[in-house]
Amino acid sequence: MERFRRLRITPKDELKKRPLEFCAVTPDDADKYYETTGTTGRATPTPRLAADVIRNAVSVAEAWRPLLSEDDRVLSLLPSDVVPVGDLIAQVCEYLGLVHTRAYPFATGICDWDRLTGIWRTLRPTTVFVAPGVAQQLTRLLKRRGDLDELSASVSRIMLLGEVNTEPFRLRLGSWWGASVYDASYGSTETGTLATSCRAGRHHLMPATNYFELATDAGVVPLRAGVRGRLVVTPLNMHARPLLRLDTGDEVTITDGCACGSPAPSVVVHGRSSDALVLGGAKVTVRDLEEVVYGVTGATGYLMEIDPDGTPLRLLLERDSDSDRSREQEMAEAVRAASKDSLRLSWDTVAFVNTLPATTKSGGSQKSWKRTNIRVVEKVA
Known part of the structure; x- marks a missing residue:
């Protein structure tokens, strides 16, 4: 452990610049080949050995076992190409013996929204794995078609993956x-x-499969409840590309005392430190903003418009298909007040629109907060 602690921290940018130099195997020696989505820049090649894949799938399946039921029917609305998340859900279901299928509605030529609803009526899923953005788009579509009550009747559980989401959004x-x-x-x-x-709805770190530390202003420290910092991780089951003390760049806060009784530390993920924006002199993260948007409005999405200097201009909120338009002015004022109080942001305009670009909610495989929920516009003199 003394030798380990003398090792320098591995910045994530260094890994992304020369990813294959960190690998113990070449891509042709691997059993699986994945890449990151590339939402924060260049995609990172990620070969994996069978042992890497199996150990990750089994550890996740056992962690989810208390959440899932033996008679669950699982529908996965997650991408199957390039990134591993679609494979992971299938592997977990296979390990737990759960009937499942994949139906990613953005897989052009294979599955679209009509095919998805047909599959839904036949399978009658009880658990749905989906990215928050896709869940938003699907909900709007089904409401508009009058199908939500019918298709939601079988669903008891929605499992969100792929993007940061907030408690107000989940509620x-x-x-x-x-x-x-x-x-x-x-x-x-x-x-x-x-x-x-x-x-209980909280995240628990997996200390049996990873060694965790925190990068703080005081240096790299062990996990301790109440401390906030960037999560530093040494995965214990990644043999194709062993990583030592990787700075994930994700801002987290460690907590304890969960009602579920698990002794594993709980973690609140605030998002990538690189995703934080300085708007009007205030630092804003995706979690900060979404707690306002989904906490005080019935919006199904949002788009921020800022000028090239980072000055907030307009916040566009997507109205729900069955929303009460008479309350929109009241909700807009509530957003203004909450933004100023908790974020120190002052919007020139807060407005509701019928629909936002599909890119704001197409899911983890196509999504980067800075690219899809923020639009830089020039001020007109």
């Missing part, structure tokens, strides 16, 4: 579907799964 999604909504897991293609959800 809203749960009210639409009449289901329990969980932030299912946290991790990355480079590291594998780092934390999973419990029945």
Whole structure:
């Protein structure tokens, strides 16, 4: 441990610049080949050995076993190409013996929204794995078609993956579907799964499969409840590309005392430190903003418009298909007040629109907060 602690921290940017130099095997020696989505820049090649894949899948399946039922029917609305998340859900279901299918509605030529609803009526899924953005788009579509009540009847559980999501968003999604909504897991293609959800809805780190530390202003320190910093991880089951003291760049806060009784530390993931924006002199993360948007409005999405200097201009909110338009001015004022109070942001305009670009909610495989929920516009003199 003394020698380990003398090792320097591995910046994630260094890994992304020369990813194959960290590998113990070449891609042609691997059993699986994945890449990251590339939402923060260049995609990272990620070969994996069978042992890497199996150990990650088994550890996640056992962590989710208390959440899933033996008679569950699972529908996975997650991408199957390039990134490992679609494979992981299938592997977990196979290990637990759960009937399942994949139906990613953005897989052009294979599955679209009509094919998805047909599959839904036949399978009658009880658990749905989905990215938050896709869940938003699907909910709007089914409401517009008048199909939500019918298709939600079989669903008791929604497992969100792929993007940071907030408790207000999960509560809203749960009210639409009449289901329990969980932030299912946290991790990355480079590291594998780092934390999973419990029945109480909190994330628990997986210390049996990873060694965790925190990078703080005081240096790199062991995990301790109440401390916030960037998560530093050494995966214990990644043999194709062993990583020592990788700085994930993700801002987290460590907590304890979960109602589920698990002794594993709980973690609140605030998002990538690189995803934080300085708007009007205030630092804003995706979690900060979404707690405002979904906490005080019934919006199903949002788009920020800023000028090239980072000055906030407009916040566009996507109205729900059955929303009460008479309350929109009241909700807009509530957003203004909450933004100023908790974020120190002042918007020139807060407005509701009928629909936002599909890129704002197409899911983890196509999504980067800075690219899809922020639009830089020039001020007109």
